[in-house]
Amino acid sequence: MIKLSQVNKRYPDGHQALHQVSLDIAAGEMVFLTGHSGAGKSTLLKMMAAIERPTSGSVLVAGQNMASLKPVAIPFLRRNLGLIFQDHKLLFDRSVFDNVMLPLSIIGYPPKEAAKRVRAALDKVGLLDREKALPITLSGGEQQRLCIARAVVNRPSILLADEPTGHLDAEYAEEIMQLFKAFNQVGSTVVISTHDEAILTRYGNRRLHLDKGRLVA
Numbered sequence: 186m187i188k189l190s191q192v193n194k195r196y197p198d199g200h201q202a203l204h205q206v207s208l209d210i211a212a213g214e215m216v217f218l219t220g221h222s223g224a225g226k227s228t229l230l231k232m233m234a235a236i237e238r239p240t241s242g243s244v245l246v247a248g249q250n251m252a253s254l255k256p257v258a259i260p261f262l263r264r265n266l267g268l269i270f271q272d273h274k275l276l277f278d279r280s281v282f283d284n285v286m287l288p289l290s291i292i293g294y295p296p297k298e299a300a301k302r303v304r305a306a307l308d309k310v311g312l313l314d315r316e317k318a319l320p321i322t323l324s325g326g327e328q329q330r331l332c333i334a335r336a337v338v339n340r341p342s343i344l345l346a347d348e349p350t351g352h353l354d355a356e357y358a359e360e361i362m363q364l365f366k367a368f369n370q371v372g373s374t375v376v377i378s379t380h381d382e383a384i385l386t387r388y389g390n391r392r393l394h395l396d397k398g399r400l401v402a
């Protein structure tokens with residue numbers, strides 16, 4: 186489902202964030218991405234989401250090569266991707282409900298059914314009672330949960346999450362992990378970067394470990 190071959194990423198300032206990374210993630214797999222701060226975890230996830238392009242090498246996601254994907258094709262690709270990144274990119278002038286509705290509105294989902302799905306997603310992340318709130322009035326952890334609801338609402342086949350439990354207390358972190366696991370159990374491919382040893386120990390999934398931009402396990 187996700188296959189990287191000899192991927193190098195050098196940022197415009199000359200910093201080489203990834204060195205010759207090759208990996209294969211099967212459809213329906215759930216894997217963890219680990220490594221020290223600055224190891225290249227976010228960069229790797231951004232390659233998979235076509236947010237950043239590799240300097241060389243190929244990044245195949247659901248059969249499409251991210252390295253040569255035309256900009257016009259990106260919105261279509263993203264329909265199959267649930268993205269949970271640190272810069273939430275929430276719409277701060279829209280309600281919690283509207284933020285989660287957006288991915289469904291874009292694909293023209295019937296409004297009544299969409300509203301049901303939005304509320305189910307908000308319920309799963311514990312934000313149902315905040316549906317009318319503006320994101321600015323939410324705490325950091327609540328904004329993170331909102332971002333997760335928005336990412337899962339259209340049931341994407343691939344979920345990419347960068348430190349999704351970073352700002353959450355243990356109880357919510359566990360609930361979010363259960364949500365990802367449930368997603369994975371119905372067939373989604375899930376890639377999660379994390380530093381959280383408790384989660385890594387509890388969930389025995391395969392780990393991809395980066396060290397200074399190189400994949401070492």
Ligand SMILES: Nc1ncnc2c1ncn2[C@@H]1O[C@H](COP(=O)(O)OP(=O)(O)OP(=O)(O)O)[C@@H](O)[C@H]1O
Pocket residue numbers: 196197198200201202220221222223224225226227228229
């Ligand atoms: N846009 C950019 N321009 C230049 N260098 C960058 C850019 N983004 C990231 N880097 C650098 O690339 C390296 C890898 O960064 P990245 O954010 O991928 O690491 P990370 O493993 O996700 O770290 P953390 O756990 O702290 O989030 C770091 O040295 C970082 O400073």
